[in-house]
Amino acid sequence: MAEGIKGMATAEGSARRRRTEERRRRILDAARARADAEGWAAVTTRHLAVSIGYTQPVLYGHFPGGKSEIMRAVALEGFTELAQVCRAAVGENVGCRAVEAVAVAYLDFAAAHPALYEAMFQSPLDARFAQQDAESELREGFAALADAIGDDGDGTVTEVLWGALHGLSLLERAGRLRTDHRDERIAELAARFCR
Amino acid sequence: MAEGIKGMATAEGSARRRRTEERRRRILDAARARADAEGWAAVTTRHLAVSIGYTQPVLYGHFPGGKSEIMRAVALEGFTELAQVCRAAVGENVGCRAVEAVAVAYLDFAAAHPALYEAMFQSPLDARFAQQDAESELREGFAALADAIGDDGDGTVTEVLWGALHGLSLLERAGRLRTDHRDERIAELAARFCR
């Protein structure tokens, strides 16, 4: 009996945890969808609460840090996705082909998910803290870039390549580069970094 | 008489305009100082009004667009300054020396005036509009970069270099690059772009 009750209890507990987990998921999805559609400024705790069918304080049960913690959680997933995308782009390619492939993948990712990319890099989060959270994911993406250019040094070249990709993605989105010269830029970048 | 009055009137008018101009200056200075010290989020219209010794609505007499227009005005000055800094850095240098000098100047500028640089590139302004405002200043800075690398093509190389400098400056500030490898990064960048 006691065992049965205990079993019930844990089942209940896991059911509850499952519900909690699912609601957490819905919060993050709603935040990301809204940010993609209207920008992060439009992602308000009130709107988020309505989206998931609860009131504001419920959000703080899942994310005590409030909106910034929600953004951080979204960003974290972004780092994972970006690393996967870069890794896949490198694939079996080597040399210039690898650099070009990873550059295309990186810029496409940033262009396709502007809000996500913003949360990852432009959000007003404490850099130190955000870096700790995302350290392993960041390392994986960094490693993918290093592989692409065959960086066998101390990582300096990879840092510069990353900087270039990061800067180009932001300037492109800001409309400060000629959109019809994107391919030329990628070719130029690859040519300068593939060896 | 009429002439005298007219003269008076214009003198008065110019005195008034001078006062207006000077107050506009104080608004921009206060905004920039506060942003440098506490970040743009701490630059509120209320605080700004107190800083200049007036009430909020006065700000809107100078900048009908409100806070965003103030940021835009600050950014505009930033573009001018950045262009000057880059131009001065290039100086008489040519080849690799020119690229290295302009890279140091650019990254130093961004590091020395983080809030200003943020207003220039990361602010949530309408990109299209901001670009129109700053077009001539941007072109001047772009031209300085083009001169540094001796871009005699269609500007693609300059765009990529700019992207690299922009990205590196942001990643550095975000604490995502090894601060003690700054010189190596600049050397690497210069080596890849100086020819």
Added chain:
DNA sequence: GCGCCTAGTCTAGCGGTGCTAGATATTCTA
């Protein structure tokens, strides 16, 4: 079955934000 206790949720509100309509004070003009 009864009362407690915990967890979950909501209501209501705080202090802050950008911004503005309308009243008021000041200055210039005729």
Added chain:
DNA sequence: TAGAATATCTAGCACCGCTAGACTAGGCGC
């Protein structure tokens, strides 16, 4: 000096992130 134009302020709107405290529902020991 009376009236017009200009400058400035008061007071308020609607929104923001966030939270204290009230209320409800369900499992637990008796």
